[in-house]
Structures are given as C-alpha cells and as structure tokens.
Amino acid sequence: MSLLHTVNKSPFESNTLDACLNLAKSGSTVLLIEDGVYAATSGNAVADKIKNTSGINFCVLGPDAQARGIEGKLAEGIKVVDYEGFVDLVAEHDAVQAWL
C-alpha cells in the first residue's frame, strides 16, 4: 500500500515533516504544499535530510513555491508538480495522509 503524505508546515516552524519522514515507508510520496515548500529549498539541514532519505519520492507544489519566490532555489531530486499533478498523485496512491 502506497501513501501520499502532504506536509503543509515549514520545517523551520513545525516538526511535522520530521514526524512524517520517521514513519513514511519506502515507495510512498511526500508532497510539500503551502509553507511546507520551504523544506524543498537547497542549502539547509532539511534539504540534506531529504537527500539522505531513500525510497521516498519528494514532490513540491509549484504554485506554492512560486508564491514564496523559491522556485529558483529548489533542491535537486524534488519533482515540481502543479495542482493537476497533485490530483494525479492522489489518484496514483492508495490513500492520503495530511500531516497538519
């Protein structure tokens, strides 16, 4: 069973991304939305943690990254999706877990 995890808080404000990564299983996807997109910026400790987490696909919601002016600073290996891509991710996984 594959899960889509959504994380909507900045990792510099909340530990929901950590909580998610501690429990997410290989083959699942983590989608960073809203303030969660800050985790996708390169050059910080969180980016290293994402880079060193194997077996999990990382995606970031493009419109939310653009709204925060970080679309040019995204770390490598993180796929950018739009809302249609968000819908596709929901359909492709068995269930969605929102980390609020």
Add this chain to the structure above:
Amino acid sequence: MKFALQINEGPYQHQAADSAIQFTKAALAKGHEIFRVFFYHDGVNNATRLAIPPQDDRNITQEWVKLQKEHNLDLVVCIAAAQRRGLIDEDEMNRQGKDANNISEGFRISGLGQLIEAGIEADRLIVFGA
C-alpha cells in the same frame, strides 16, 4: 475517481481553504468526481454569507458557491462545529430562538456521519487543515 475533501481551516486564516478550492477545480477539470466537501472545525467559517472581503481580494465563500452551482457539489458544514462558532441556518435559527442566520446558499448543515460516509463512499479522502 471519487474524491472527498475535509477542510479544517477558515477562509483567510492561512491557505488551506485556498488549497482546497484549487485542488477541487483541478480534480473536476480532470474529470474526477467530488463526492462531498466537509467543513469541520474552523473550516465551518467558509460557509458564512455575511463576509465582505475587499473587492480586489478573492471571495472564498462565493468561489465555493460558484463551484457548487456548476458541479452540484455537496458542501456540508459540521453542525457541532458550526453552532459553537455562531454559524446557523434558518431551521437552527428558529429552533434555537436566534434573531439571525448566516449560512450561504449552496451549503447545508449536517452531522459527522456525513464525513464518515464520505470516507467510506469516496475512493480518496483528502484533508486540508490548519
């Protein structure tokens, strides 16, 4: 595919209500069905018809109403969460002896059973929250 949404955050509070609207639009555009949108906790504030956002700002309640009309969406407001926050429809106004009601057209007030049913009937339940 059948989607159900749960919204736990009010309009203009942060971003969850906006995210949910954008997701709903994208899902409908891709041919998916929105089985139900359940407004819970502070999310019930999305249903007030008395909000007057600035004219150059988005009107979140009206966006829901428009989507509801175009796609016959089932927009359900949790009754317990709504009553705590002063969101009532005409029936509740009369039953509780209040002097006003404020639920917008397009929304209906019901209970948590509607959320459970949505979780069972829909293929996916997506939560947008605070």
